[in-house]
């Protein structure tokens with residue numbers, strides 16, 4: 001295990017490799033996200049963005065490389081010693097996994113199940129009062145406190161994504177990885193949710209990486225942009241300095257090849 005490093009980024013991914021049926025999807029990928037930083041991950045369809053995030057949270061097993069949380073190496077899925085490090089990382093998906101018939105508040109409380117006895121997961125009525133208060137504060141943080149009692153299935157897509165983010169907050173995650181969190185939302189709702197992620201990073205010191213398909217949203221809200229081509233980071237730049245050439249390097253097929261060869 002690597003030693004806990006003072007000043008280590010909240011999340012450090014080093015040399016991550018993954019192949020499916022002999023086809024390389026992640027090719028020695030490096031990615032750092034600091035506490036308080038919002039990183040947008042860009043890249044064309046199939047370049048490995050989701051696979052990278054899934055490997056980091058243990059939903060996929062990488063073939064090689066290391067994932068470090070605050071300088072401590074995360075072991076393979078199922079490694080008891082790494083459970084606490086994994087709990088510090090939450091994932092938010094495009095397909096919002098809320099229990100539709102349960103209230104927004106109950107869904108947010110579910111973020112805490114990893115640290116509660118099993119019986120609580122079976123009976124939301126047993127959620128302790130302190131947890132309900134914490135969940136309410138999380139809903140308030142994402143601007144959804146007034147909809148706490150509403151069944152999640154009755155909320156709009158943008159509202160449901162806010163509830164999913166509140167659930168990650170209630171997990172007390174310090175690192176949030178969001179895989180295309182706004183791809184199903186209209187432009188205004190997408191802007192609001194990405195803006196919320198940026199605020200959470202800035203105001204609560206969270207380390208947040210979000211896969212986005214809209215370079216303009218990344219440029220407007222992110223601190224830094226990491227761009228992938230064929231499973232490798234070929235762009236890593238402050239969002240304020242993202243150029244049209246950077247964007248072309250990620251999405252224009254011929255330029256993608258040129259940048260890959262140069263990297």
Ligand SMILES: Nc1ncnc2c1ncn2[C@@H]1O[C@H](COP(=O)(O)OP(=O)(O)OP(=O)(O)O)[C@@H](O)[C@H]1O
Pocket residue numbers: 020025043044045046047048049050051052
């Ligand atoms: N479980 C799997 N088995 C086989 N191939 C897979 C699996 N998961 C992903 N792949 C392949 O790996 C490549 C990268 O997929 P990934 O979903 O990571 O890309 P992405 O950059 O997130 O794409 P998109 O923007 O379209 O969501 C794709 O070619 C995909 O078909």
